[in-house]
Amino acid sequence: xxxxxxxxxxxxxxxxxxxxxxxxxxxxxxxxxxxxxxxxxxxxxxxxxxxxxxxxxxxxxxxxxxxxxxxxxxxxxxxxxxxxxxxxxxxxxxxxxxxxxxxxxxxxxxxxxxxxxxxxxxxxxxxxxxxxxxxxxxxxxxxxxxxxxxxxxxxxxxxxxxxxxxxxxxxxxxxxxxxxxxxxxxxxxxxxxxxxxxxxxxxxxxxxxxxxxxxxxxxxxxxxxxxxxxxxxxxxxxxxxxxxxxxxxxxxxxxxxxxxxxxxxxxxxxxxxxxxxxxxxxxxxxxxxxxxxxxxxxxxxxxxxxxxxxxxxxxxxxxxxxxxxxxxxxxxxxxxxxxxxxxxxxxxxxxxxxxxxxxxxxxxxxxxxxxxxxxxxxxxx
Amino acid sequence: xxxxxxxxxxxxxxxxxxxxxxxxxxxxxxxxxxxxxxxxxxxxxxxxxxxxxxxxxxxxxxxxxxxxxxxxxxxxxxxxxxxxxxxxxxxxxxxxxxxxxxxxxxxxxxxxxxxxxxxxxxxxxxxxxxxxxxxxxxxxxxxxxxxxxxxxxxxxxxxxxxxxxxxxxxxxxxxxxxxxxxxxxxxxxxxxxxxxxxxxxxxxxxxxxxxxxxxxxxxxxxxxxxxxxxxxxxxxxxxxxxxxxxxxxxxxxxxxxxxxxxxxxxxxxxxxxx
Amino acid sequence: xxxxxxxxxxxxxxxxxxxxxxxxxxxxxxxxxxxxxxxxxxxxxxxxxxxxxxxxxxxxxxxxxxxxxxxxxxxxxxxxxxxxxxxxxxxxxxxxxxxxxxxxxxxxxxxxxxxxxxxxxxxxxxxxxxxxxxxxxxxxxxxxxxxxxxxxxxxxxxxxxxxxxxxxxxxxxxx
Numbered sequence: 031x032x033x034x035x036x037x038x039x040x041x042x043x044x045x046x047x048x049x050x051x052x053x054x055x056x057x058x059x060x061x062x063x064x065x066x067x068x069x070x071x072x073x074x075x076x077x078x079x080x081x082x083x084x085x086x087x088x089x090x091x092x093x094x095x096x097x098x099x100x101x102x103x104x105x106x107x108x109x110x111x112x113x114x115x116x117x118x119x120x121x122x123x124x125x126x127x128x129x130x131x132x133x134x135x136x137x138x139x140x141x142x143x144x145x146x147x148x149x150x151x152x153x154x155x156x157x158x159x160x161x162x163x164x165x166x167x168x169x170x171x172x173x174x175x176x177x178x179x180x181x182x183x184x185x186x187x188x189x190x191x192x193x194x195x196x197x198x199x200x201x202x203x204x205x206x207x208x209x210x211x212x213x214x215x216x217x218x219x220x221x222x223x224x225x226x227x228x229x230x231x232x233x234x235x236x237x238x239x240x241x242x243x244x245x246x247x248x249x250x251x252x253x254x255x256x257x258x259x260x261x262x263x264x265x266x267x268x269x270x271x272x273x274x275x276x277x278x279x280x281x282x283x284x285x286x287x288x289x290x291x292x293x294x295x296x297x298x299x300x301x302x303x304x305x306x307x308x309x310x311x312x313x314x315x316x317x318x319x320x321x322x323x324x325x326x327x328x329x330x331x332x333x334x335x336x337x338x339x340x341x342x343x344x345x346x347x348x349x350x351x352x353x354x355x356x357x358x359x360x361x362x363x364x365x366x367x368x369x370x371x372x373x374x375x376x377x378x379x380x381x382x383x384x385x386x387x388x389x390x391x392x393x394x395x396x397x398x399x400x401x402x403x404x405x406x407x408x409x410x411x
Numbered sequence: 412x413x414x415x416x417x418x419x420x421x422x423x424x425x426x427x428x429x430x431x432x433x434x435x436x437x438x439x440x441x442x443x444x445x446x447x448x449x450x451x452x453x454x455x456x457x458x459x460x461x462x463x464x465x466x467x468x469x470x471x472x473x474x475x476x477x478x479x480x481x482x483x484x485x486x487x488x489x490x491x492x493x494x495x496x497x498x499x500x501x502x503x504x505x506x507x508x509x510x511x512x513x514x515x516x517x518x519x520x521x522x523x524x525x526x527x528x529x530x531x532x533x534x535x536x537x538x539x540x541x542x543x544x545x546x547x548x549x550x551x552x553x554x555x556x557x558x559x560x561x562x563x564x565x566x567x568x569x570x571x572x573x574x575x576x577x578x579x580x581x582x583x584x585x586x587x588x589x590x591x592x593x594x595x596x597x598x599x600x601x602x603x604x605x606x607x608x609x610x611x612x613x614x615x616x617x618x619x620x621x622x623x624x625x626x627x628x629x630x631x632x633x634x635x636x637x638x639x640x641x642x643x644x645x646x647x648x649x650x651x652x653x654x655x656x657x658x659x660x661x662x663x664x665x666x667x668x669x670x671x672x673x674x675x676x677x678x679x680x681x682x683x684x685x
Numbered sequence: 686x687x688x689x690x691x692x693x694x695x696x697x698x699x700x701x702x703x704x705x706x707x708x709x710x711x712x713x714x715x716x717x718x719x720x721x722x723x724x725x726x727x728x729x730x731x732x733x734x735x736x737x738x739x740x741x742x743x744x745x746x747x748x749x750x751x752x753x754x755x756x757x758x759x760x761x762x763x764x765x766x767x768x769x770x771x772x773x774x775x776x777x778x779x780x781x782x783x784x785x786x787x788x789x790x791x792x793x794x795x796x797x798x799x800x801x802x803x804x805x806x807x808x809x810x811x812x813x814x815x816x817x818x819x820x821x822x823x824x825x826x827x828x829x830x831x832x833x834x835x836x837x838x839x840x841x842x843x844x845x846x847x848x849x850x851x852x853x854x855x856x857x858x859x860x
Contacts, residue, residue, distance in 0.1 A: 096490020
């Protein structure tokens with residue numbers, strides 16, 4: 031019998047997190063992410079894990095950070111206003127270098143917005159939502175299977191880099207059910223929790239970076255007597271009010287991600303071999319953009335698609351190379367225009383960059399993107 | 412004189428940043444003496460704090476320590492306890508941290524009866540930021556944000572904890588050092604949410620604004636107004652006036668704690684031993 | 686071969702569950718399927734719509750139905766709102782009693798779905814499974830046994846027998 035089954039994106043996300051070793055979930059119900067919490071509530075105790083429904087979104091973020099510090103891989107999920115409320119402690123996780131994954135099933139904003147309607151309006155919030163300077167990793171799946179895969183990736187990256195990772199889903203993929211075949215556990219590569227490489231007697235410092243610039247912070251309860259704080263700290267973990275330490279601490283947070291960017295930043299290309307034009311899309315919108323590309327090809331337009339799987343760190347190299355190759359780029363996104371600015375920046379004037387935006391509760395229809403492709407190609411003939 | 416409590420401090424992190432005459436050091440010492448008294452395993456005892464004067468205590472204490480964000484100590488502590496129930500989790504918080512910005516977490520921590528020992532250093536003021544009014548600044552007392560006297564009625568954090576579901580509620584003061592230590596130590600014995608309000612003097616931010624800048628005067632005020640619970644209960648209502656307040660074990664109950672209750676969930680779901 | 690199907694009604698009638706079960710049956714029959722839904726934030730009473738796209742060979746990208754081959758409507762409001770973009774060769778399935786004024790469309794199949802659920806299956810709650818039986822017969826894509834299995838995996842164990850009866854009643858109600 032085939033392993034293929036019908037599964038919802040949110041459900042696949044929960045399955046992926048579980049497969050990646052998540053054993054703790056703290057959350058607060060909010061549409062359209064609630065199925066992730068419901069899935070975790072059901073599945074976690076079956077594997078000896080724990081689920082706790084907290085009093086609010088801030089507490090949900092705090093409880094998962096506490097669980098992570100005590101050694102459990104931890105997940106939270108939310109949408110819209112909930113993600114706004116979590117920002118303070120997302121910053122804490124970045125500063126104190128605590129592995130955690132935050133799923134954001136995007137809905138229409140600002141504020142309460144349109145609770146059940148799809149949007150991709152949190153792209154810049156994912157990057158800059160909390161205060162201060164820090165890098166961010168954000169991934170955006172386009173299918174139910176990829177919701178599983180990116181959940182595994184998100185957990186792995188959070189552990190490997192000891193950083194918060196945002197799984198930037200959208201309602202399209204979150205609520206979509208489709209045929210999916212999930213991989214066996216043996217097919218997955220799971221990044222384990224980093225362990226201290228020295229004993230206390232050997233002069234262990236919890237925030238001393240390893241070769242990859244990521245510190246091997248001990249889990250609580252192992253006798254290391256470490257101190258964790260959201261204040262800027264040195265390698266000992268203790269706060270230091272000193273310009274040099276402050277600069278070096280912020281430098282390292284950025285560099286540990288920057289030196290691994292080629293491994294983190296994934297894009298996928300479609301019909302690009304002979305393409306003269308390109309559509310840049312991500313998440314659920316890319317499904318529609320791809321159909322539009324196929325339609326445009328039928329009409330003789332040599333167009334392809336570049337799909338951003340990793341939203342942050344942004345695919346600067348790929349877009350720069352793309353802009354050097356094609357005559358024009360069309361960015362499609364379900365918002366007023368956010369990632370288009372990044373594409374323009376990376377394209378650096380090498381080719382025109384046009385925006386196909388939508389922000390009216392509904393998803394793109396292929397014709398709308400096709401029209402954008404035709405205008406782009408027509409305008410440059 | 413034996414000073415065995417010193418081993419519980421990170422000597423290289425001292426001296427502390429608290430002002431001369433501050434009561435936070437007394438309360439912090441009471442916590443480690445309670446830990447010593449009960450023989451808690453230091454490697455399995457985690458100190459979690461929020462933000463404010465009180466919450467700097469964690470940095471001086473030689474355990475795994477966590478200095479969280481303002482008001483959020485209890486959610487972090489909840490995560491630690493549930494992730495690894497064999498750990499003893501102690502929360503150090505302040506009156507602003509616990510009852511203002513962290514108020515929602517406080518009442519829900521009590522409601523869940525998570526097995527934590529929460530010690531609130533009540534100095535009646537936001538000391539770290541220079542003396543703004545907190546929900547526990549007595550009505551009429553002055554603060555930089557209450558220059559004509561605080562308009563707001565105050566929270567009684569102990570009554571709040573009891574009503575919200577805490578299973579051990581006690582109060583003591585920095586004057587009653589041994590009593591305070593006992594109240595905390597007995598809190599460790601309770602498998603559930605234990606809440607201890609430690610009244611501490613703040614001569615700098617609170618005292619100065621309210622003509623009580625001498626720490627000795629503040630401690631005398633504690634001595635003269637604190638009434639042991641047994642005596643308080645016998646006191647006629649017309650004598651429970653002025654600044655008088657009860658100290659001691661105020662409430663105790665036996666209810667299953669959250670982590671134990673969740674073990675049952677795991678059993679029902681078939682995940683026991685996994 | 687690709688089929689685009691839209692099930693509509695009011696919240697609480699179970700059209701989304703029916704759509705999910707049909708998509709599940711299609712997947713176990715080896716086909717590609719996607720199912721999406723839209724409903725008001727209220728779980729009961731609001732307008733409710735679910736779409737299923739089934740393809741026997743090609744992957745499905747854009748998840749929304751453009752030109753449905755079949756629209757099933759369980760209320761007058763749903764019928765009026767959702768039949769408009771039907772393919773000219775498409776089929777409109779209506780609950781006879783709950784859609785008293787059928788839209789002007791060439792190919793209509795009327796089945797007293799809710800009436801059958803109440804009078805023969807025993808509860809109005811089974812209307813969505815009766816509808817699923819109707820759909821199975823009309824579409825003739827996935828065989829009844831496969832749909833039966835999909836239903837038995839979805840519904841509470843003690844209701845399987847009643848649901849099987851409801852499914853059969855719907856299937857047999859289409860002449």
